[in-house]
Amino acid sequence: MPQFSTSASAEAAPPATVRSWRGLVGSIRVGQSVITAALIVIGALRAVADGTPVPWVVAVSVVFAGWYFGGLLLSERTRDRALAAGWLVGLALIWVGAVAISPEFVWLAFPLWLLAGFVMRMRWAIVFSLVVLLVVIAAPLAHTGSTSYANIIGPVVGGVFALGISRGYLELVRDGRERQRLIASLVAAQQETAALQDELALAQRDAGAVAERTRLSRDIHDTVAQSLTSIGMIAASATAAADSETAGPDAAARALSQIGELAREGLADTRRIVDALMPAQLEGAALADALRRMLVRLHDETGIRTELRVDEDFPPLPVTTEVALLRTAQSALANVRLHARAGRVVVTMSDGGDAVRLDVVDDGIGFDATGWASRPAGPEGGYGLRAIRERLRELGGTLDVESAPGQGAALSASVPIATGGER
Secondary structure, eight states: OGGOOOGGGGGGHHHHOOOHHHHHHHHHOOOHHHHHHHHHHHHHHHHHHOOOHHHHHHHHHHHHHHHHHHHHHHTTTOHHHHHHHHHHHHHHHHHHHHHOOOGGGGOOOHHHHHHHHHHHHHHHHHHHHHHHHHHHHHHHHHSSSSSOOOHHHHHHHHHHHHHHHHHHHHHHHHHHHHHHHHHHHHHHHHHHHHHHHHHHHHHHHHHHHHHHHHHHHHHIIIIHHHHHHHHHHHHHHHHHHHHHHOOOOHHHHHHHHHHHHHHHHHHHHHHHHHHTTGGGTTTSSOHHHHHHHHHHHHHHOOOEEEEEOTTTTTOOOHHHHHHHHHHHHHHHHHIIIIIIOOOOOEEEEEEEEEEEEEEEOOOOOOOOOGGGGGGGOBBBOOOHHHHHHHHHHHTOEEEEEEOOOTOOOOEEEEEOOOOGGGG
16 A cells, blocks of 8 residues: 555645645554454454464464565555555465465455555456455355355455445545645745746836936936036126127126026926926926926027917826926927027927827927937937937827928927816
């Protein structure tokens, strides 16, 4: 029976399951060994009481017990079915010799029937059990010349019972092994899932870091960089005017005031970028008001005529959408300031029903907008438009740019919004 020991896959099963399974198998083995030892003793005592010489009784009892228990110990080291079947046939031959000495040893047929169900395939187990049954029935006839119905019916019932127990035990063993394999596979799957979750968490952290770096680069470009650019332009203009000695004290004071205001706003934006809060322009004000102030400042600093057009039924927007549109306008107006040489710029906010649109149109020198999305950034810029497009894409929006040399430029940003009762 030890050839049915727990498989190696059970090592992966939870300790409690393995201990329970091994305990069951061990209990059955011990029970079978105790029954066999008891039957050997009973058969030997009855044979001695029946007048069989003691040396012969002791000899066959010792040989049978030695072969039986020695085979159990040997089977701990092998699971060869052919070797186990040979061991059982040898044990049966020893038993036939014991029965030839005394019919009382027919009691040992029970462990033989048990072992037949354990060791042999079903068809050979049935053949072996029938042979043993014939020996059990024939033993009284050979020794006494007579038998009884009890000597026939009892062994038949006992043989069927023993064979049924052994086959049922094998089914229990197979079920236990299958459960152990299932548990082992579940444990392996759980470990693999945990590893995948760790990899996913790492990927999410990396993606979050990339997204945060992208956000910071866009916010710095749209706020601090634009403020510094404006400060540089105002300072350069004031320096040129001072060198030409055509500017009076009012112009210098005005330039310093503009520089101071831009520096304060740049500092506020820097602090809010670090704190990941909304832009300073939107604090306590609507998007339209923030755009109006930006256009007023652009006119004061450059002399460009500005106009803001807002639909009367323009809906309130989520903060993330307002921030995206504000950054879009900041970047577009910065391009107008730096490159357009425009005399007029118009900013329009319109409600398209399922989306809002921000248009920035100027009458400047324009540029070749063909393939602008894939054009690499150069020393004179190019990062701003791609940053705007990526920001709008995160909200499901789009960015369109139309321009040609000498024909001005038009930038249109569209962001979807909730419709109906959700708005």
